[in-house]
Amino acid sequence: MTGQPDHAEAEETVRHLVLAGTRNLRDVGGYAAGPGRTTRWRTLLRTDALDRLPETSQARLLALGVHQVIDLRWPSELAELPSVFAGSAAVHYLTVPLLDNPPAPPEGLRHIYRRILDERGAELATIVRALLAPDGLPAIVGCAGGIDRTGVTIGLILTAVGVPAAVVAEDYALLSACYAADGREGGLDDWRAGSVEIDCRPEYMIDALEHLDHELGGAAAMLARHGIGQAEIDDLTELLTVPSP
Numbered sequence: 001m002t003g004q005p006d007h008a009e010a011e012e013t014v015r016h017l018v019l020a021g022t023r024n025l026r027d028v029g030g031y032a033a034g035p036g037r038t039t040r041w042r043t044l045l046r047t048d049a050l051d052r053l054p055e056t057s058q059a060r061l062l063a064l065g066v067h068q069v070i071d072l073r074w075p076s077e078l079a080e081l082p083s084v085f086a087g088s089a090a091v092h093y094l095t096v097p098l099l100d101n102p103p104a105p106p107e108g109l110r111h112i113y114r115r116i117l118d119e120r121g122a123e124l125a126t127i128v129r130a131l132l133a134p135d136g137l138p139a140i141v142g143c144a145g146g147i148d149r150t151g152v153t154i155g156l157i158l159t160a161v162g163v164p165a166a167v168v169a170e171d172y173a174l175l176s177a178c179y180a181a182d183g184r185e186g187g188l189d190d191w192r193a194g195s196v197e198i199d200c201r202p203e204y205m206i207d208a209l210e211h212l213d214h215e216l217g218g219a220a221a222m223l224a225r226h227g228i229g230q231a232e233i234d235d236l237t238e239l240l241t242v243p244s245p
Contacts, residue, residue: 012041016178019060021053023192024146024178028154028171034162037241044131044240046154047142049073051081052188058084061140068092068139070127072149074101094130096123098149109148109199113208116152117216124156125226131157132232137239145192147175147200155205156212160219161237165209169202176200 017025025048029041042064050069053061069085071078074097078086085093098120099112107115116124130136141157143149155168179196216222220233 016174017045019053019057021057021188022048022050023188024048024175025140026146026171026174026178028158031158031163031167031171032244033158033237033241036244037162037237038244039158039161039163039240040242043138044154044157045138045140046146046150047140048146048192049077049081049144050083050085050140050142052190053084062090065138066091066140067135067137068094068130068133070130070139070141071095072098072141072143072153074099076101077144092130092135096126096130098123098143098153109204110207112148113152113204114211114215116149117156117208117212117222121216121222121226124153125223125228127153128157128160128223128228128232128236131239132235145179145198147198151175151200151205152208155209156219156222157236157240159209159212160223160233161240165206166202168209169205172205173200173202 013030015027015030017027019025024046026046027041028044028046029039031039033039045066050071069083069088069091071083071086071093073095078095083093085091087093098116127141131139141150141153151172155172158168158171159165175198179192179198212219212222220230223233224230
């Protein structure tokens with residue numbers, strides 16, 4: 001008995017899933033989530049757009065047990081670059097556009113993140129309900145780059161189940177590493193291919209979560225205003241976390 005994880009266990013705890021057709025597919029498992037709990041692996045994933053996935057990558061996601069894909073992109077993005085899972089019989093595909101199409105006028109990221117929380121509470125609650133639905137998990141949540149809309153959505157969900165703001169911000173900032181490496185081997189030929197510098201400083205997410213707490217009363221209070229009660233938050237916590245080892 002060496003105390004080291006075996007190969008299968010190590011595979012289950014890989015955060016950045018390198019999959020052809022994606023650049024920023026990551027698992028949010030393994031994070032401390034309140035007293036004595038940790039987020040589940042292979043239950044909630046975040047991603048960039050899933051419009052270029054070859055069949056081998058689609059099969060890999062299905063083999064991971066994915067039941068639902070939640071697409072946060074605008075209608076124009078969905079029309080121009082439809083997800084490979086749109087109309088799929090294998091998974092439930094849900095579109096929940098966040099912000100305008102596109103947001104106007106141009107705004108800084110801090111303001112955009114606050115706007116999502118201020119103005120899209122109903123849409124964020126819809127996402128939570130979708131995760132709580134029978135066979136709602138495992139799920140993938142994503143947008144074009146998996147950066148801003150996905151970042152705020154995942155940040156809200158993780159915060160709601162007890163993940164500390166600093167940890168949420170660290171997860172958000174992992175974007176830099178995903179986009180710094182050359183992604184052309186993933187079969188992408190859009191803006192995500194090649195090395196891309198992403199402005200995803202942890203303080204952007206910290207600022208958004210402080211706004212959530214100070215102006216909106218926190219994740220549970222914000223969701224409660226849109227029909228998600230404490231019982232549902234407790235259910236979400238049970239689904240997304242496990243007792244810590």
